[in-house]
Amino acid sequence: MTGTTIGRLRVEGAELHYEVRGRGPLLLLVPGGTGGADSFEEIVDDLAEDRTVVTYDPRGLARSPLDDPEGPQRVERHAADALQLLDLVSPGASADVVGCSSGAIVALHLLTSEPGRIGRVVAHEPPVVEVLPDAAAHRAMLAQVRDAYDREGPMAAATVLAAGLRRPGDSPDVRPAAELSPRAAARVQRSMADAPYFVGKIIPGFMAYVPDVDRLRALSDRLVLAGGTDSYGELPYRPAAFLAELFGTELVHFPGGHTGLSTHPAEFGKLLREVLDAR
Template identity: 70%
Template sequence: MTAPTTGNLRVNGASLHYEVRGEGPPLLLIPGGTGGASSFDDVADTLAADYTVVTYDPRGMSRSPLDDPEAEQRVAEHADDALRILDLLSPGERARVLGVSSGAIVSLHLLTAHPGRIERVVAHEPPVVEVLPDAADHRALIARVRETFHAQGTMPAMAVFAAGLKREGDTDEPKAEITLPPQAVARAERTMANLPYFVGRIVPSFMSYAPDLDRLRALSDRLVLAGGQDSRGELPYRPAAYLAERFGTELVHFPGGHIGLTTHPAEFAELLRKAFRG
């Protein structure tokens, strides 16, 4: 694994840890869930042969502390953070962007708010549930997660959240075990430390976000909506499928499920290259 160049960028209310690898056109990778820059280590090394790959810990995660740990989180502010990183590391250049999960929500806002800075966005399973016909059901899920978090704590809230993400008809029967690379296992401690912030701040705010659909449609020639081959029907998959159908564009399937970039990094990186080539 190539050691990246690291730095810190001061933004409104936070300090962002970022990492840079390779040379070439700028490629910004926006993590989701409880992940940070390190969640992209396996794909970033591969992509650095073709791009200047920039990864970072979103505000409040891992090595990007908030000035006010209790501050409310907003998608627009996280997208502004991404823009600030691009302005620092690739001023004036249009960037390619991959966003995964909650990071994919950020990438959608970044595209609609600052299209002049974006060459192409791949949004992998953005859980923008407000676009779905059954959005009211998912608002109720978010409310249950929030109430459980405040009443019982992180792990019970995560259990409620995870149950709400399953595809219709799924049972609690054990599924085939996923074998993670050693690097992913080593990241588990940091991931666990980020859980309270994720379930308490990111989930309620980000999953209540409603994208500008007219703006996205107008920019759909620069937007690749993506889902995991193994996550068809699960909640994070459904908005990407719905938007692709609504915009008349292809839904691109990446290997694995919602965390395919972790379980299938080489295949994920190769398909990502193709997506950016159009």
């Protein structure tokens, strides 16, 4: 594996921090939540043994400042950022893409909008709730999140959101919080500063996103839909399970729950490599 190249890329309305490791076929890792490039720090070196791996902080998060922090955030704009980054690293080359949570929504959009540039996509629990039969109920929940944010601030909104993401009948203390390694715990602590932006700007735009289901179906041989072994029935799990059943494809289960990348990095990374190597 070669060393790490760290750089900055000017995109429309923002400046992105990015990192490139390794040599070989191109692989883009798109983080979810408040995570940035560091979300993948425990698995990226292994993946870079035989790939050129690109990680980055999405606009507005960590080291990627926005020109206008109050502006709305759209999946399409984030996907355009990712494509511009791929063009910088390897112009015209095809890339595999792995996305987690909100990053998986970006990965889905890249596949449907740029199929000539995107090879295999692994989408781990993309919360594209608009594909679900009960989408109206989740639309109402998101309206409550926005109302809580406007009235009481980001912490209140995060509480409403967390309740809406749980499986029906669960209470906050049904399961103990997943234990994190010191490295992962420190990473989560660093990312907490971006929680208001994520709840106030990313969640409203991303969870309202409507993917092109017909296009995804046509490209389903290049799409790996994934969920966590511990998150069956939770809202972020359900769209991936629904789409996999709709397309007649396998739902690949990764260790842990929605944040399995952080709670089970070694096992998560091992399975991810197997999935990417399978053709």
